[in-house]
Structure formats: structure tokens, C-alpha cells
Amino acid sequence: MKPKLSKPRPKQDTAQRIRAAADELFCGRGFAAVSVQDIAHQARVQKALVFYHFGSKEALFEQILEGYYQAHRDALATAYAGAGTVRERLHRMIDAYLTFMADHARYAALIQQQVGSPETHPLIERNLAPLFTWIEQALAELTPASGPLAPRHFFLTFSGTVINYFTYAPLLAPLWGSDPTAAAALDERRRHVHWLVDTVLDALTAARPPRPRSGQSSRG
Amino acid sequence: MKPKLSKPRPKQDTAQRIRAAADELFCGRGFAAVSVQDIAHQARVQKALVFYHFGSKEALFEQILEGYYQAHRDALATAYAGAGTVRERLHRMIDAYLTFMADHARYAALIQQQVGSPETHPLIERNLAPLFTWIEQALAELTPASGPLAPRHFFLTFSGTVINYFTYAPLLAPLWGSDPTAAAALDERRRHVHWLVDTVLDALTAARPPRPRSGQSSRG
DNA sequence: CTCGGGCTTGACCGAATGGTCAAATAACTG
DNA sequence: CAGTTATTTGACCATTCGGTCAAGCCCGAG
Incomplete structure (x- = not known):
């Protein structure tokens, strides 16, 4: 018993x-x-x-950081793994990203602070690399493989769009007169990012044939 | 003499x-x-x-921070102040933002690190507020006054798009196999952000009459 | 030269830092 | 109960921290 x-x-x-x-x-x-x-x-x-x-203090810190990264990576992996079109999966990933950030409001500040310190780079790289790979794969059929519209740029653009909101939230609260992390504000931000993703994907698919069939891009 | x-x-x-x-x-x-x-x-x-x-150490730090902020603010103010359409002025502002960040590569890391510390908030707010105001004014005639397409969202989106590139540059170098802050890479990023701005503005102007004349938005 | 004031030096301060240790305690096993 | 191990305690360590201070240096002015 x-x-x-x-x-x-x-x-x-x-x-x-x-x-x-x-x-x-x-x-x-x-x-x-x-x-x-x-x-x-x-x-x-x-x-x-x-x-x-x-x-040690460092070991404790790395353990916390590692936990955050793992939870973050898992959340995005789950969102990305499901069925659906690329557009749907991207929207789900954005949703998961926003939800994770909202649930761990301080995480944004933590990683932004640590990105600059070289000793934690391996840890961050280890967790950032899969994210980067997913986005590249997801966007590969929609964007040119290289140049200003390459997947890597959209990866940075979308992730910056999400993370920047939380990074600056504490500063924006007094400027806005309301809390950017409140439910209503977060939902509005969510709709903004979704609008942006749709707008970008629309522009990308309008510019090139809907399905080039051959995955090889000849670089513009 | x-x-x-x-x-x-x-x-x-x-x-x-x-x-x-x-x-x-x-x-x-x-x-x-x-x-x-x-x-x-x-x-x-x-x-x-x-x-x-x-x-004191703090005074030295604040002097450096203040200098950075002032240079940053001035650079954007100059770019914004000139003649031209809103779109042109926005592009100039983006250019100035990117150029400033490229010239002061470590500035991005500095402010991202400091956004989280409450004691420097007044200093940051003092320098962030005018930026925020400019963008709101510039976008006022193109976007709804509130909701997911309000100017404040595009402010965060565009600034995140620019700053995130530099924040993550040191991490991305090994992933990309090349330096994101090199001239060629920076120019590519610049074209990406310009493409994004044009795409967003096109979508905004297509969605609503070119000149609603009355600035009041009824919020969807 | 002498004077005086802006720099510069190196020793020094109390407090706080990350980290250690032996001893005490709590918990479980037999 | 005794024995063993995991946990907890508070004193303790060397080092470094931000900051001070009195004395010296270097300079141009008189």
C-alpha cells in the first residue's frame, strides 16, 4: 500500500x-x-x-533554460506535426508560439537576454536549430529557396513579430494605458499575426504559380 | 596662435x-x-x-545607453521627417533603422537585455515613446485606428522584423554557415523588409477605399 | 621658478559574491 | 531499536564587487 x-x-x-x-x-x-x-x-x-x-548557479540556470527551451520546442513541434495544408500548419505554429509566450511571459525576456552571451550559445543553438529547420521545410514549397523571400527571412520575421510583442510588453503598458498581455490584447495580437501570415502567403502564391510541381527553384 | x-x-x-x-x-x-x-x-x-x-558604474551605463538611444532616435527622425508619401517615408525609416542597427551591431543586444530591467524603464520609455508616436501618425491614414490592424501592431511587427535579425545574428551565423551581418546578407534582409512593407501596405490599401476621407474606423 | 587645479595612481574599505564543509537532523530500511 | 542515507543547517572561505581617499603627477598661468 x-x-x-x-x-x-x-x-x-x-x-x-x-x-x-x-x-x-x-x-x-x-x-x-x-x-x-x-x-x-x-x-x-x-x-x-x-x-x-x-x-552551481550556472547549472541551475542551464537547467531552467533547458526546460524552457524543451517545452517551447515541444509545443511548436506538436503544432507543426498535425495534418493540414502548409498554411494551416503555419497558423497552428503561430498560435502555439503565441500561447506559449503568453503562458510563460518572462521566457521572452530570458532568451533575449541570453542570446547575447556566448557561453550559452550551444544551448540555444541546439534548441533553435530544429525550429529553423521546420520553418524552412514548411515554407520551402511556397517561397524561393534563396534571396529576400527565402524561408529564413520569414522565420526571422514571424518569430520577431511574435516575440517582440512580449519583449516590449512591459514597456508598452504605460504607453498604451492597458496591459498588452491581457487576454483581449493578446487575442488582438493573435489576429494581427494571422492576418500577416495570410497576407504574406497570399502575396507569395500570387507571385508564382500555385504549384511549381518541380521543387527545384532556379533562383531569381 | x-x-x-x-x-x-x-x-x-x-x-x-x-x-x-x-x-x-x-x-x-x-x-x-x-x-x-x-x-x-x-x-x-x-x-x-x-x-x-x-x-558611478550606473551613471556610465546610462550615459552610454542615452547616447545610443539619442542617435537611434535622431536617425529615425531624420528619415521620417523628409518629404514624400507615407509609403516612401516608411521605407526610408526602415532603411534608417536597418542601417543604424548594422552600424551599431551590439545595440540590439543591449536594449533587448535592458528592456527587462525595471530601473531603466523610464529611460527606455522616454526614447521609445516618440518612435511609437511617429509610426502611429504615419500609419494612421492607412490602417484602422484600432483592432488587429491598428498602427501599434505594425509598429511592433516592423520593429521586431528589423531588430530580431540582429538579435539572432550571432546565433544564426553557424546555422547559416555565413555571417548575417555581412554586407550582402544585410542587403538581402533589407530587401526582405521592404518587400514586407510593400506587401502589407498593398493589402491594407486594397482592403479599404484608397482614401476613406473620414479617419474614423468603425472597428470590425 | 612657484603656484594651483585638473588628472592619475595605488592602496584601501565594507559588503556581497559563488562556493565549501562538518556537523546536525530527518527519513527510510532492516 | 540501530544503521544508513538523504537532506538541511549555519558558519566559513577566498575573491571580487562598487566605491573612496590621500597623495602624487602634469600641466599651463603668473
Whole structure:
């Protein structure tokens, strides 16, 4: 009648409390501006416990970052994997992206802060690469393979359109007089991005034959 | 025959050396991750000189940030101020934005890093507000006043499209196998953004009468 | 020359940093 | 119960942090 396995760990939540505290602080202030003391205090835990459970401040940070990236990647992979036309799948991916960002509001700030620091580049690259590959594949049949309308550009354009909204949300709140992350505002943004995707895809398909049949592009 | 005024300051470049060193380091690693020692070492200068010339680490940082913002704002203001149609002025503004970012490659990382820290919000807001106002004015006659196609959304979309390219450039280099900030790549990006602006404006003007005359939108 | 003030230096400060450790405690196993 | 292991504690470490200070340097002015 043991409801738990051989490792019940009644106080296992300690690590989780530390993780949660670190998550919030890192996202709000960035890696360097947060001390282990801060994290321990926020988690109402002894500082040494942070090192006991995670080894070092860097390891804790990378664990949090990795978790975020994995959740993000999985969310987009699920959205992309389903059936439907390329356009439908792209819309689903945009939706998933927006939803994920809305659910993890501070994630945007975190990655934007960390993109600049060379030591975390391998970690980011490892998680960014599949995203990049998906978009390239999805757009391959709609856009030229190279040049200003190549998939890579739309990848950056769409991802920037989504992420920039959340990056600047805290700054825009006072300018707008309302919270950009509120449900209504988010839905409006969602419709904007969908409109943009449709407009772009319409323009792309109008410019070239609807189905070139031969996937090879001769480069304009 | 004095070539200089009452303040020749043969070693005036010290402050400039410190500024340059701080600029590079702050942009590369962010405020918190850079120590005054680092700055002094990079500038080949005694640490105390940093405090003599700038008072504090924060003051030095804000001076650099302010300088960047002012140059950025001025560049966009000049581009926007000229004659021409709204479309032409928008294209000029995009061009100025891209050029400024290319000339100050690390600026993108800096502001993205700082957007998240509440203490610099007033500084950023002060410099972001006019930008926001310009775009809203410029787009007012082309887009609905509210809803998913309101000017504010296009402001975020276009600025994200520009800035995101530079934010992710260091990460994309290994993925692409070439430097996204090289002249050829930048020109391609420039054409992409111009294509996007034209496509969006075409769609907006096609959807509604070319000149609604009455600026009031009934919101869909 | 002397004077005086803007630079520059290097030593110094208290506080905070990331990290360690031995000892104490809690929890589970036999 | 004893024995073992996982967890927790608080003191402790060396280093670095942002910042100060008094003394010296270098300069042009008188």
C-alpha cells in the first residue's frame, strides 16, 4: 500500500521551490544580476541547499533554460506535426508560439537576454536549430529557396513579430494605458499575426504559380 | 596662435577610452555581468578613473545607453521627417533603422537585455515613446485606428522584423554557415523588409477605399 | 621658478559574491 | 531499536564587487 515508489521524498519540493524562485528571478533580472542568496531567500531556503541540489548557479540556470527551451520546442513541434495544408500548419505554429509566450511571459525576456552571451550559445543553438529547420521545410514549397523571400527571412520575421510583442510588453503598458498581455490584447495580437501570415502567403502564391510541381527553384 | 581653447586637455581621450570599453563590454555581456575592473582593464586605465570621470558604474551605463538611444532616435527622425508619401517615408525609416542597427551591431543586444530591467524603464520609455508616436501618425491614414490592424501592431511587427535579425545574428551565423551581418546578407534582409512593407501596405490599401476621407474606423 | 587645479595612481574599505564543509537532523530500511 | 542515507543547517572561505581617499603627477598661468 505504498502510494509512492522507493523515493517518496516528502521534502522533494525543496528543489522545485528553488527552481521556481530561480526561474522568476532569472527571467526578471537576467543571470548575472541575480545572486544565489536572492534565489535562496525567495525560495525561503538555506543558500547551501541551492548548491546541494543543483551544484552551481550556472547549472541551475542551464537547467531552467533547458526546460524552457524543451517545452517551447515541444509545443511548436506538436503544432507543426498535425495534418493540414502548409498554411494551416503555419497558423497552428503561430498560435502555439503565441500561447506559449503568453503562458510563460518572462521566457521572452530570458532568451533575449541570453542570446547575447556566448557561453550559452550551444544551448540555444541546439534548441533553435530544429525550429529553423521546420520553418524552412514548411515554407520551402511556397517561397524561393534563396534571396529576400527565402524561408529564413520569414522565420526571422514571424518569430520577431511574435516575440517582440512580449519583449516590449512591459514597456508598452504605460504607453498604451492597458496591459498588452491581457487576454483581449493578446487575442488582438493573435489576429494581427494571422492576418500577416495570410497576407504574406497570399502575396507569395500570387507571385508564382500555385504549384511549381518541380521543387527545384532556379533562383531569381 | 593657440589651436585649442582654454581647456586643451591633452589626455581628454581617457574618458572616451573608458566610454568605448564600457560600450563594448556592456553590449556584449550586459550591465550586471561587467565589472568596473573589466572596463578599466579594457580601457588600459586605472579603475578609480572610471569613477572620477563618470561618478558611478550606473551613471556610465546610462550615459552610454542615452547616447545610443539619442542617435537611434535622431536617425529615425531624420528619415521620417523628409518629404514624400507615407509609403516612401516608411521605407526610408526602415532603411534608417536597418542601417543604424548594422552600424551599431551590439545595440540590439543591449536594449533587448535592458528592456527587462525595471530601473531603466523610464529611460527606455522616454526614447521609445516618440518612435511609437511617429509610426502611429504615419500609419494612421492607412490602417484602422484600432483592432488587429491598428498602427501599434505594425509598429511592433516592423520593429521586431528589423531588430530580431540582429538579435539572432550571432546565433544564426553557424546555422547559416555565413555571417548575417555581412554586407550582402544585410542587403538581402533589407530587401526582405521592404518587400514586407510593400506587401502589407498593398493589402491594407486594397482592403479599404484608397482614401476613406473620414479617419474614423468603425472597428470590425 | 612657484603656484594651483585638473588628472592619475595605488592602496584601501565594507559588503556581497559563488562556493565549501562538518556537523546536525530527518527519513527510510532492516 | 540501530544503521544508513538523504537532506538541511549555519558558519566559513577566498575573491571580487562598487566605491573612496590621500597623495602624487602634469600641466599651463603668473
